[in-house]
Amino acid sequence: MSAPFLIGEHMTGGYGKGPDILHDCTIAVDRGEIAVIVGPNGAGKSTGMKALFGMLDVRQGSVCLDGEDITALSPQARVVKGMGFVPQTHNIFTSMSVEENLEMGAFIRGDDFQQTMEQVFDLFPILKDKRAQPAGELSGGQRQQVAVGRALMTQPKVLLLDEPTAGVSPIVMDELFDRIIEVARTGLPILMVEQNARQALEIADKGYVLVQGRNAYTGTGKELLADPDVRKSFLGG
Template sequence: MTGGYGGGGDILNGCTISIDPGQIAVIVGPNGAGKSTAMKAVFGMLSLRKGAVRLAGRDITALTPQARVAQGMAFVPQTHNIFTSMTVEENLEMGAFLRRDDIADTMAQVYDLFPILRDKRRQPAGELSGGQRQQVAVGRALMTRPTVLMLDEPTAGVSPIVMDELFDRIIEVARTGISILMVEQNARQALEIADRGYVLVQGRNAFTDTGRALLNDPDVRRSFLGG
């Protein structure tokens, strides 16, 4: 993928990202490397000047983000990712706005994944802690029944304990067959759970390998993981 925003210069410079069903893929790299831009490009939030986006072999490059949701993509942005004045349950219901079938089973699955949300389902989402808000955001995305779930900095601003819990839940989601594509500043912890890792530098692939291999790569450790 090559592209940027509007008439500005290219932020992505030929980067390639792929993920198989049920895998966790993590994009890491220094600030300004194009990590979130790459994810937004996959979701159709900026136009590519070169390259393509394919979902299950089908070229979806021309589709709007809304159309990509209908095709099985879900995106959780880093901020402003819940309706703070709505209850937890209303937020989850909003995630199912494209569906015309019974959403009760999916709602139950989300509550099983995040039990605290069941306890707080009548509470305004804006009253929750940061970690609980992230659970609402992920839960709402899961209400679309996606095949690909994209998470932009899901652990930003949460405590290490909450971060570990969120990563555990992300692993559980992947085990259901959903592909997870994640941008994460906590690179070391994210690569520990990643089937595939991408290190971007200036919008290009600097390193691509399994999460474990990247953790053990001395060049990656020295340049991006603090030694």
């Protein structure tokens, strides 16, 4: 068996000199997969993702991208290696236009990125219509589309999404999930943290339930949805 495209293996760590938040936690995603991290509030879901992106100290364990150990790399160096990360909040430049936000996503590229921008507009047609509008004037769901689009402008090899549907309506959530499925179908691995656990597991190839920074349950989306313990504890029965 070859190793997953992105894997954080046996990660233990926390922020700065603070206590460990993750405890022997393993999270992975492979090409063309959607993997989701779910669990109760304070379970370490976003922390697990930030560990993969280099935003906290992994004191034990390792992070590997496409077979390369990147545990010691900064978040900026990981972006250059091919990681796209969309944080939950403060993920757009509100005073810049939609188009300028997307251009900012191409900052690491030295080639012509116009074709990538057209691909983003094909994926999110509303952004093409509003390309000249300040991003801060958009609805919550449209802002999330800008944030995901900007990450795609880097031409990432893997995309990390931290609570992409936070604060949006159920209709917008469904639409965002549809777009995420579309992106994954291009072969791009997607790892996301989600509060809407049931809906996220429905589109997931692989799911991780974290509790207090540890792996509590791991399986396919279907397996976790069918697991009575997972249903009772995390999905409302």
